[in-house]
Amino acid sequence: MEFSVKSGSPEKQRSACVVVGVFEPRRLSSVAEQLDKVSGGYLSNILRRGDLEGKAGQTLLLHNVPNILSERVLLVGCGKERELDERQYRKIIAKTISTLNDTGAMEAVCFLSELHVKGRDTYWKVRYAVEAAHEQLYTFDSLKSHREEPRRPLRKLIFNVPTRRELPVGEKAVSHGLAVARGIHTCKDAANMPPNICTPSYLAEQAEKLAEQYSNVTVERVTEAQMEELGMNAYLAVSRGSHNPAVMTLMHYQGGKTDDAPIVLIGKGLTFDSGGISIKPSDGMDEMKYDMGGAAGVLGAMHSLLELQLPVNVIGVLAGCENMPDGNAYRPGDIIRSMSGQTIEVLNTDAEGRMVLCDTLTYVERFNPETVVDVATLTGACVIALGPHATGLMSNHNPLAHELLNASEQSGDRAWRLPIWDEYQSLIDSPFADMQNIGGRPAGTITAACFLSRFAKKFHWAHLDIAGTAWRGGKDKGATGRPVPMLTQFLLGRANSETD
Incomplete structure (x- = not known):
């Protein structure tokens, strides 16, 4: 699978899917708030209906969100914001990868790398997202007569970093994570x-x-x-x-x-x-x-x-x-x-x-x-x-x-x-x-x-x-x-x- 980093606004991403976080109880992350504003409150209205509480590992896939260039928006529950640590972060990334792999979205832009994880910087978040993604996608089936593969598996994942100044750090993190x-x-x-x-x-x-x-x-x-x-x-x-x-x-x-x-x-x-x-x-x-x-x-x-x-x-x-x-x-x-x-x-x-x-x-x-x-x-x-x-x-x-x-x-x-x-x-x-x-x-x-x-x-x-x-x-x-x-x-x- 191909990984890269970029810095941009979520609403401007021409992608099969944009991934953003939601905290408990039904509270949009800062990036998700940007999407909500551009879409005229579309995301917050969905949360008010109770479709997603924001518990860690919950997901909700949305299609045709108003004024958003991406084909899909994936909301991922991140638990309580103050309790987001490295263990929880890995779980969230793993759930995100498995969900994306099942949706048919062959590429995605992930903004979860902008979440605040206790004591961890951008390098850590991008690198361990790459490692967690590989961990989730690994299978040992070389000795099986019949192998089951997703019809349209995830091929490309782009991690967003907050500023262009952090792009070199993000690229280094991708390189180390892949190794x-x-x-x-x-x-x-x-x-x-x-x-x-x-x-x-x-x-x-x-x-x-x-x-x-x-x-x-x-x-x-x-x-x-x-x-x-x-x-x-x-x-x-x-x-x-x-x-x-x-x-x-x-x-x-x-x-x-x-x-x-x-x-x-x-x-x-x-x-x-x-x-x-x-x-x-x-x-x-x-x-x-x-x-x-x-x-x-x-x-x-x-x-x-x-x-x-x-x-x-x-x-x-x-x-x-x-x-x-x-x-x-x-x-x-x-x-x-x-x-x-x-x-x-x-x-x-x-x-x-x-x-x-x-x-x-x-x-x-x-x-x-x-x-x-x-x-x-x-x-x-x-x-x-x-x-x-x-x-x-x-x-x-x-x-x-x-x-x-x-x-x-x-x-x-x-x-x-x-x-x-x-x-x-x-x-x-x-x-x-x-x-x-x-x-x-x-x-x-x-x-x-x-x-x-x-x-x-x-x-x-x-x-x-x-x-x-x-x-x-x-x-x-x-x-x-x-x-x-x-x-x-x-x-x-x-x-x-x-x-x-």
Whole structure:
């Protein structure tokens, strides 16, 4: 879909539809008041009849409004004006898009971007309207025999800004919003793909397809044979039970100076996690195709980065693997020597993500990274702690943690920091090895991060546990595209500091 910005009066728009807001109780927004005045009170008369109260999400489509050049006017309920926050704004935009898509209006001029949203400016309102529009229109139907499509779908949406002086800001917001939206789309498509198609090799293929489109990114695969030579025994232990070989995919993006230390983004890519010998219950096991949500998130963030062409160096790592129970699978009780030389006692083969990530963290030391962020659907404990709304954030570097938290607030892709104090480390001590791969039920998210922290001592590192935020279950199940917005905002922040 095409997005753009302009600055103009609502009554002068030659468009299939003009979109304006109505607040509770039956009170026209300032832009809607302009239309009402030009139309001789047409809108206010309709409101007086009770056709629209103005509650958030209500809509009313009007045709042939007097003295208005647009074919249609869509009134959208925005709730109480003083309570209009970012969450409500996203809902309003989503409802607007779905309504427009059903009306047959193939293009529209939207004045909702002029609404006052608490603590948010024009850039934010336009950018997140673009993201919300893409979110609303996304479908995963590539594997369906018959696809249902609207007869006349929405093709073009123009957001109005209050003054011409704000047009450059609006254009920048559209550009950033589209980049994030495309990254989210890539993330969702990969994560929603079934595990018989989305294997570790498939992840590598998706990265290579992106590299074909952009000149300043190269992709390399690290195979099981290479991992064996490197001593990546923890990573390989997880893969042993699967017929699909593990593949670690590296995406090298060169946007900064040659000698600039890279930012490394690592995504856990368990394309299916049966639990291995510690097999999971069958109920809901189909959702374990989403255990590569971290890799999908990094792939999506790399796509956004390539769209934005930011002046930073970034290496995206997709740690692809599959955890299956066969006669060659690793067992509870095994002790494995990781690439770092540290030994791990396996107490539960379903704690496999940290086994893959620990060797990956050691592998990326060779790049002398400026920062490393790993992203993983790592622990069910994070879902219990934070539910589906916030990503768990843990870090060994306070400034990095604050950067990511700020990015999460700016992007609306929220995170919450949890501690990884030294007191928690004793929970993963082992009498037989340097550590064990689980620490028991208490503080499960934290002890998983403590495990990873033992392999991240040579750089500034943060861990994002997206187990509760990467996908939603139930009737409307599917990947959410998180944490692509947060990661992209983090990279935007880094790029801005480089430019400054």
